Amino acid sequence: MPDFLDRARALPRLGLGISTEYGARRQDGALDPAALRAAHPTYAGFLEVGVELAKGLDDDAQAWAARGWPTTYHFLDVNLDEPEDFDPAWLAGMRATIDVLDPAWLCGDAGLWHFGARDRGQMLLLPPILVREAVAPMAAGIAALREATGREVLPENPPGAAFVGDLHLLEYFAAVAEAADTGLLIDCAHLAIYQRCRGLDPLAAFDALPWERVIELHVAGGSEAEVDGLGWVDDDHGPEVLADTWAITEAAIERAKNLRAVVVECERNPIPAVVPLFAATRERLPADFTAATS
Amino acid sequence: MTTAIPRQLDPQRVQRALVCMHFDPAFAAAIRGDGRLDLPEPLTAAERDLLRAVDPRALKTDAMRRARAVQALLEEYPVSAALLGMPVVDAFFSSLRFREAVFTRGSMALAFASYLEDHSALVGGVATIEAAAAAVRRAALRPLPAADVADPRAHLQCNPRFAPRIVPGGTLAWYERALIQNGADPLRTLAELRRPWRKRPPRGGQQFLLIEGKVGGSLALGGASEGLVRLLLAASRPRPRAELVVVAHELGAEGDEADELLDELAGEDLLLRVSAPPPAA
Structure with a gap:
């Protein structure tokens, strides 16, 4: 198999896109992906569909896929570092969903999506343990999923409030990407949360990451909160983006020469509230960073 | 005389203990202490040290x-x-x-x-x-x-x-x-x-x-x-x-x-x- 940077040449450029997950539009006023595409085609070049197989695809995701519009598949239910998670029934469900969405690639937070078995009431999201010993199991899972689906699998840095381990998050994901020979999805808001949590500059350890492997970026709003005097950031996907996140986004765009897609995560907000966010993201991208026409 | 085989650091074991800490503040406090832990698998000293470094307030950010x-x-x-x-x-x-x-x-x-x-x-x-x-x-x-x-x-x-x-x-x-x-x-x-x-x-x-x-x-x-x-x-x-x-x-x-x-x-x-x-x- 060619190495990832060779394989990356075949990945389509999707441009600027939006995210959704099952039932996201049940909230009053939440964003209608198709309406955004109709009103602002360049803001909704593709749909990143968050999938928990136990819930399936909602009407918005199915309608988008039925029109043949571009998608990516964002998993919400697999602990990549646990081989037992790749059970035949789950894999069959994932393949069936891939058949519906025909995503450009798979991606998702490389963290703990559920404790114990994949069962009711056991879903959560915690970041990986940031130690050298955690690299190989995560890389093995990424390679296994790529092999099982025939699609590239881009691990994403998860959010969190309690990070454990002596590696910097970017050092960990650099090591995972090399070991799995894969690309990366960097969530700029999650990275800002991590840097702040560790008391670091927003661009700390930036040089540790092989930026040529970064295929996708996420930009999202967050809210500052406090618990018992500890400041933390709630990754609430609201319309207000932290200055740290913008600083990371700008530095990432400058370095990620193989960037194919940028998602603005704001799925539970009305379109008028997030149009400025899309515009601000668009401004930071090169003028020619649009969906490739076939 | 038998010699105990030193166990390698297991990130999954650390992660699982961290899950328990998120659900149970008393267990999180016990991790930070020196006493015996009631766990299905014992943690190594290095694993416990990693978890001791967690700010207990960071475990409270999801109140629900x-x-x-x-x-x-x-x-x-x-x-x-x-x-x-x-x-x-x-x-x-x-x-x-x-x-x-x-x-x-x-x-x-x-x-x-x-x-x-x-x-x-x-x-x-x-x-x-x-x-x-x-x-x-x-x-x-x-x-x-x-x-x-x-x-x-x-x-x-x-x-x-x-x-x-x-x-x-x-x-x-x-x-x-x-x-x-x-x-x-x-x-x-x-x-x-x-x-x-x-x-x-x-x-x-x-x-x-x-x-x-x-x-x-x-x-x-x-x-x-x-x-x-x-x-x-x-x-x-x-x-x-x-x-x-x-x-x-x-x-x-x-x-x-x-x-x-x-x-x-x-x-x-x-x-x-x-x-x-x-x-x-």
Whole structure:
């Protein structure tokens, strides 16, 4: 198999896109992906569909896929570092969903999506343990999923409030990407949360990451909160983006020469509230960073 | 003299302990201390040191985490929860039963069934019913085990989507009345429960039940004959057909009736042909 940077040449450029997950539009006023595409085609070049197989695809995701519009598949239910998670029934469900969405690639937070078995009431999201010993199991899972689906699998840095381990998050994901020979999805808001949590500059350890492997970026709003005097950031996907996140986004765009897609995560907000966010993201991208026409 | 083999740092073990810390502030405090930890697998000193570095305040950022998990349990164990009371339900997340589920890729709801066994004096046969329902509900989500049609060593086993159970006499009717008492919004009723129910489910006698989990999530719950329940209980693990014929005879089947009964149960998918378990080493 060619190495990832060779394989990356075949990945389509999707441009600027939006995210959704099952039932996201049940909230009053939440964003209608198709309406955004109709009103602002360049803001909704593709749909990143968050999938928990136990819930399936909602009407918005199915309608988008039925029109043949571009998608990516964002998993919400697999602990990549646990081989037992790749059970035949789950894999069959994932393949069936891939058949519906025909995503450009798979991606998702490389963290703990559920404790114990994949069962009711056991879903959560915690970041990986940031130690050298955690690299190989995560890389093995990424390679296994790529092999099982025939699609590239881009691990994403998860959010969190309690990070454990002596590696910097970017050092960990650099090591995972090399070991799995894969690309990366960097969530700029999650990275800002991590840097702040560790008391670091927003661009700390930036040089540790092989930026040529970064295929996708996420930009999202967050809210500052406090618990018992500890400041933390709630990754609430609201319309207000932290200055740290913008600083990371700008530095990432400058370095990620193989960037194919940028998602603005704001799925539970009305379109008028997030149009400025899309515009601000668009401004930071090169003028020619649009969906490739076939 | 034996020398202990130093264990390597296991990130999954650290992650699982961290999950328990998120659910249980007392356990998080115990991690930071020096005492023995009540865990299914001991942590190495290096693993514990990693966890000691976690700011306990960072474990509190999701204030509803434990409440959501409690809600998931209440949905499946509404009457057991009313009998236990909310403080006892909540204490599950500080129990070894919960930690075992986390450390062994287990099911929280099924681990709660084991926790109920530790409180059987309070919950009696009601817990048996709700635990069986939780089990068959999950079995209905999985493919059924099946043996190769031509396998001459195939065994018979009770279909995991059916749970035969023996409970004290009158438990089913008591349970159904209790569900009605919990009302149309049982979660709200339970949330407002100020103390556990004083009434207790029946204790004496025996009632034989068969609980079925259906694809799609619904349940069928009803009485069954003693013979059927005992035969299916005997088949709760894969057994050669000849052994179940003997059990059927012991339960009162005469002559060829035993074979006919097994065929009938297989025809109704109550018994499944499954592969024989591998021989014990």
